[in-house]
Amino acid sequence: MEEKKNNASSFGGSNHQADNQLFRKSALLLSLMVLAGIISQNVFHLVGQLFQATGLDWLAGLVVYLAITALFSKPLFKLVDQPPFNVxxxxxxxxxTALGTFVPQHIGLPSTGTVGKLINLLQLNDLFHSWWYVAFFVLLAAGLVKISSRKNWSLDNLGFHLAHLSPILILCGFWVDYFLGFRGIIKLEEGQQSNTVLLSKGHSGFLHDSTELGFHLRLDHFEFEKYQPDYRIQLWKQDTAGHAVAVSSHGSASKASPPEILASFPLEPGKIHRIFGTQMHFRLSKFYPDFEFDYEYPLRADTIEAKDPGLMVDLKTPEGDAFVQLQANKAGRNKLGDVVNLGAALEFYWEMPDEVRNTLNKKPFGKENRIIFEGKTEKIHFLLNGDLVVKPLKTNEFHAMSDNDSIGFSVRFLMPDIGYMKAVPSTKSEELKNPVAKVEVWKKGGPAQAVYLYPNSSGRKGGTFMVPGTSHFLAMESTKDKETKFYKSDLSVLDENGQVLKERSVRVNEPMQFGGYRFYQTDYDSNNPSYSGIGVSHEPGLIVIYLGFFLLVAGVTHMFYFRGRQGL
Amino acid sequence: MIESFYYSSLLFKVSALAYLLVLMAYLAAVFVKKRWMGKASLALFGAAFLICSALIASRWIAAGRPPFKSLYESLVFAVWTISLVSLVAEWRFRVKLVGLLSSLGIAGILLFSLSKRDVEIIALPPALQTWMFIPHVISYFVAYGALFVAGLGAVLHLFFPGGMASHHTLGEQEKIDFSVFTYQIAKLGFLFLTAGLLLGAWWGQNAWSNYWAWDPKENWALVTWLVFAAYLHLRNIGSMDGRKLAWVVIAGVLAVVFTYLGMDYLPTAGDSLHTYSGN
Incomplete structure (x- = not known):
C-alpha cells in the first residue's frame, strides 16, 4: 500500500518523453524487421530452389535474412536491452499470435485469388513458423539475456533472473525440438508390429514423411470402452409456434426448430415434478431394466365362455426362445408356418373344423408336419413325418421336437376368451438390456395417465410422450454412454531378433518411454476394434523446457512475494 | 431464463439468490455510509461464497469428477474464484466498492450461466481423466478471478484517479489508490496465469504428445499472458500514466474473456482441442 504509483523502474530510471520516443523507435524497428522477414522468406523460396540440390537452400535464405538484419544491427543493438523495446x-x-488465430493455419495452402496470394506472401497461413514471427522471439531472447546480465546477481534478484532467463530455456528447448525432434504416429492392428513412424508436420497434423526406429513396436492387445449407460427421464420442449409462423408467412414449410432439452431427472420412483408454466405433473412409477410383459390368465379357465379363444405357446427354437399367441377365431392369426425352424407348422382351433378332422382320419396323412391344438377337447395332434400322435393339451408341459430337447414348445395358456388375459409389465433381469420407464402424468386435480418411455436404440425409435396441452414431451435416454471411457494399448518393444525389450500398457495421459522416444495412445477407430494409433515423439529439448517452466513459476513467485522491492 | 432457473438445482437457486442479496447489500452500503453496513455486506458475501462452495462440492459428488468440464460448470467456478479473490482483496485493502462491482459481475455471470446450464452431467473423456486437470483449471480460474477483480480496480481508477475517500472504505485509511490495488491483484493473477499456462503445456505433452500445438485457445492464453506481462513491465518502467495503464489492464481482461468464451467465433476454432461441452 505504501508503494508509489509509477515507481522508479527496476531496469533503471526513465522519463515519459524519452520512453515514448523509445516506444516509437521500437515499433518502427520491429515493423522493419517484419518486412525484412517477409522479403527474405520470399527470396528464400525463390532463390532457395536453386540450392535445393545442394541441401543448402536454408543457408541461402538465412544469408538474405542476416544481410537485411545487418542494416538494422546498430539501432537493434542499442535498443534490444531497453525495456520499452522489449515491451x-x-x-x-x-x-x-492473435492474428494467427484469425487465419486458418495449414501447411502448403495453395495461393488462390488476391487474398490467398497476399496471405502466402506475408506467410500468414503458416504464421507461427514464419521468419518474422520467429524473429520476435529471437529478439526477445536477446533482450532477456542483456537485461538480466545488467542486473546484480544477488539473492534478492534471484527471482528476477530466474523469471527473465527461464523463458530463454523454454525457447531453446522449443527450437531444439523443432530442428532435432519429431512427432508422428505408428498405425497398428492387434498382433501387428512396425518400426515405421508416419511423421506429422506443424500443428495441422499433416503426415508428410516417415522414419524408421531402431526397434519394432508390437500391438499385443487393444481395449476400448464406453461409459455405462445412466438412464434419466428427460423433459424436452419443441416449440412449434415459430414453425407455424414460418409456414404461414412463406407459404411453404420450413424446418421446425430442433427440440430443446429443459431438464433431466434421475430415476427416483415417486418423486413428483411439475412442468414449468403448466398444471401438468409427472412422476416415475417404475423402472424396468430388462422390460418384458408378464401375462396372467384366471386359474379357473373352464368357467369362462369360449368367445375369443386363444393359445399362448412358448417356443424353443434354433433362433432362440420366443412365444406366439394364436387366436382360433381370427383368420390369419390361428396358424403359424414354420418360420422359426421348430420343425412343424402350428394351428389352433377351439373346435376342430370338419375338413381338418377328415384329414386326420384319412391315411396317408401327407408329408407336411403340423401340430394342431384343439381347445375344447384339450388335445394336441402331432402330424409328423407321416404319423399321427395325439397327446393331452396340458399347460407348461414341454414337448421336444428333437432328440436333445433343444427344440420344442410348451403351452403357457389355453384361453377360452383372450379378453381375460392380462399383460403385466415386468423385468426379466436387473441388467440394462431393455430399459423402460413407467411414468404417470396428470393435470392438477385430474386422473393420472400411465405412459411407457424407452430410449432410442439401434434401429428402434425411442418411446416418448407428448404432454397434453403443452409443447413438452418426456423421454428416457442416457448420454453418459456416448462418451468414451478409455482406450488402451498393450505394447511390446522388440529388437531386431524379435526379443521383447519392454512391455507396457499405454493409455491417454500415460505414455511409455523407450530409447529417447515417447509412445502415446493417440487414436482409435470405433469401426475397427483392433486398430490403435500410437503417437510417437522424439523431443530432446523437453527436459530443458520443463526446467524452464519450473524456474519461471519459481522466479515470478520469488520476484513478487519474496523480495523487498516489488519491481520486476 | 426463468424456466432455466426453475429447473436448476436447489443449491444453484440459493446461491443465485444469495449473490443477489449481496449485490443489494453493497448497493445499500454505497448510500448508507456506515461502517457496519460495509461489514454486513462483506459478511453476506462470505456467506454467498460458502453456499457457492457447497454448490460446487455437490456437483463434484453428483458428477463423480471435478466440476469443470462444461461451460456451465466453469462459469459457476468462475463465480467462486471471483468471490474468493474479491473477499481477499476487500479484507486486504478494506474497500467495499470492489465488492459491489464484483457482485454485479457475478450476477451477470450467473444470469449468463442459466442460458448455458447443462441439463445432463457429462462424463470425462480420456484426456481429462488425470490429476493434472484439477491444478490446471484451478490455476486458470484463480487467475481469471484475480484479473477480473484487477480489471474492476482499473475501472475504479479511471473514475477515481486520485483515489477514494475513506467513507467508501471499510478501514481507517484516508484514501485508497486503485492503481496500487490493480497492480497487486494483477500480480497474483499473473502468477496463476503463468502456472496455468505451463501446467497446461505439461498436461498437453502427456495427453496429446504436444506441449504447444498452436491451438487457438493456447495462442490466446499466450496473448493474455503477454498483455499482462506488458502491463507489469509498463507499470514498473514508469513510462505510462495511470489512466493508460488502467486501459491496458482492461484490454487484458477483455483478452481473458475472449480466451474463455470467444474461441467458437474464430475461423480456426475447428482446430481446437479446448472446447467446452454445452458451449
Missing part, C-alpha cells in the same frame, strides 16, 4: 516486442508477439 513493444511483447505487444508485437501478442498481436501476431
Amino acid at each position: 513493444t516486442n511483447l505487444a508485437a508477439i501478442a498481436l501476431a
Whole structure:
C-alpha cells in the first residue's frame, strides 16, 4: 500500500518523453524487421530452389535474412536491452499470435485469388513458423539475456533472473525440438508390429514423411470402452409456434426448430415434478431394466365362455426362445408356418373344423408336419413325418421336437376368451438390456395417465410422450454412454531378433518411454476394434523446457512475494 | 431464463439468490455510509461464497469428477474464484466498492450461466481423466478471478484517479489508490496465469504428445499472458500514466474473456482441442 504509483523502474530510471520516443523507435524497428522477414522468406523460396540440390537452400535464405538484419544491427543493438523495446516486442508477439488465430493455419495452402496470394506472401497461413514471427522471439531472447546480465546477481534478484532467463530455456528447448525432434504416429492392428513412424508436420497434423526406429513396436492387445449407460427421464420442449409462423408467412414449410432439452431427472420412483408454466405433473412409477410383459390368465379357465379363444405357446427354437399367441377365431392369426425352424407348422382351433378332422382320419396323412391344438377337447395332434400322435393339451408341459430337447414348445395358456388375459409389465433381469420407464402424468386435480418411455436404440425409435396441452414431451435416454471411457494399448518393444525389450500398457495421459522416444495412445477407430494409433515423439529439448517452466513459476513467485522491492 | 432457473438445482437457486442479496447489500452500503453496513455486506458475501462452495462440492459428488468440464460448470467456478479473490482483496485493502462491482459481475455471470446450464452431467473423456486437470483449471480460474477483480480496480481508477475517500472504505485509511490495488491483484493473477499456462503445456505433452500445438485457445492464453506481462513491465518502467495503464489492464481482461468464451467465433476454432461441452 505504501508503494508509489509509477515507481522508479527496476531496469533503471526513465522519463515519459524519452520512453515514448523509445516506444516509437521500437515499433518502427520491429515493423522493419517484419518486412525484412517477409522479403527474405520470399527470396528464400525463390532463390532457395536453386540450392535445393545442394541441401543448402536454408543457408541461402538465412544469408538474405542476416544481410537485411545487418542494416538494422546498430539501432537493434542499442535498443534490444531497453525495456520499452522489449515491451513493444511483447505487444508485437501478442498481436501476431492473435492474428494467427484469425487465419486458418495449414501447411502448403495453395495461393488462390488476391487474398490467398497476399496471405502466402506475408506467410500468414503458416504464421507461427514464419521468419518474422520467429524473429520476435529471437529478439526477445536477446533482450532477456542483456537485461538480466545488467542486473546484480544477488539473492534478492534471484527471482528476477530466474523469471527473465527461464523463458530463454523454454525457447531453446522449443527450437531444439523443432530442428532435432519429431512427432508422428505408428498405425497398428492387434498382433501387428512396425518400426515405421508416419511423421506429422506443424500443428495441422499433416503426415508428410516417415522414419524408421531402431526397434519394432508390437500391438499385443487393444481395449476400448464406453461409459455405462445412466438412464434419466428427460423433459424436452419443441416449440412449434415459430414453425407455424414460418409456414404461414412463406407459404411453404420450413424446418421446425430442433427440440430443446429443459431438464433431466434421475430415476427416483415417486418423486413428483411439475412442468414449468403448466398444471401438468409427472412422476416415475417404475423402472424396468430388462422390460418384458408378464401375462396372467384366471386359474379357473373352464368357467369362462369360449368367445375369443386363444393359445399362448412358448417356443424353443434354433433362433432362440420366443412365444406366439394364436387366436382360433381370427383368420390369419390361428396358424403359424414354420418360420422359426421348430420343425412343424402350428394351428389352433377351439373346435376342430370338419375338413381338418377328415384329414386326420384319412391315411396317408401327407408329408407336411403340423401340430394342431384343439381347445375344447384339450388335445394336441402331432402330424409328423407321416404319423399321427395325439397327446393331452396340458399347460407348461414341454414337448421336444428333437432328440436333445433343444427344440420344442410348451403351452403357457389355453384361453377360452383372450379378453381375460392380462399383460403385466415386468423385468426379466436387473441388467440394462431393455430399459423402460413407467411414468404417470396428470393435470392438477385430474386422473393420472400411465405412459411407457424407452430410449432410442439401434434401429428402434425411442418411446416418448407428448404432454397434453403443452409443447413438452418426456423421454428416457442416457448420454453418459456416448462418451468414451478409455482406450488402451498393450505394447511390446522388440529388437531386431524379435526379443521383447519392454512391455507396457499405454493409455491417454500415460505414455511409455523407450530409447529417447515417447509412445502415446493417440487414436482409435470405433469401426475397427483392433486398430490403435500410437503417437510417437522424439523431443530432446523437453527436459530443458520443463526446467524452464519450473524456474519461471519459481522466479515470478520469488520476484513478487519474496523480495523487498516489488519491481520486476 | 426463468424456466432455466426453475429447473436448476436447489443449491444453484440459493446461491443465485444469495449473490443477489449481496449485490443489494453493497448497493445499500454505497448510500448508507456506515461502517457496519460495509461489514454486513462483506459478511453476506462470505456467506454467498460458502453456499457457492457447497454448490460446487455437490456437483463434484453428483458428477463423480471435478466440476469443470462444461461451460456451465466453469462459469459457476468462475463465480467462486471471483468471490474468493474479491473477499481477499476487500479484507486486504478494506474497500467495499470492489465488492459491489464484483457482485454485479457475478450476477451477470450467473444470469449468463442459466442460458448455458447443462441439463445432463457429462462424463470425462480420456484426456481429462488425470490429476493434472484439477491444478490446471484451478490455476486458470484463480487467475481469471484475480484479473477480473484487477480489471474492476482499473475501472475504479479511471473514475477515481486520485483515489477514494475513506467513507467508501471499510478501514481507517484516508484514501485508497486503485492503481496500487490493480497492480497487486494483477500480480497474483499473473502468477496463476503463468502456472496455468505451463501446467497446461505439461498436461498437453502427456495427453496429446504436444506441449504447444498452436491451438487457438493456447495462442490466446499466450496473448493474455503477454498483455499482462506488458502491463507489469509498463507499470514498473514508469513510462505510462495511470489512466493508460488502467486501459491496458482492461484490454487484458477483455483478452481473458475472449480466451474463455470467444474461441467458437474464430475461423480456426475447428482446430481446437479446448472446447467446452454445452458451449
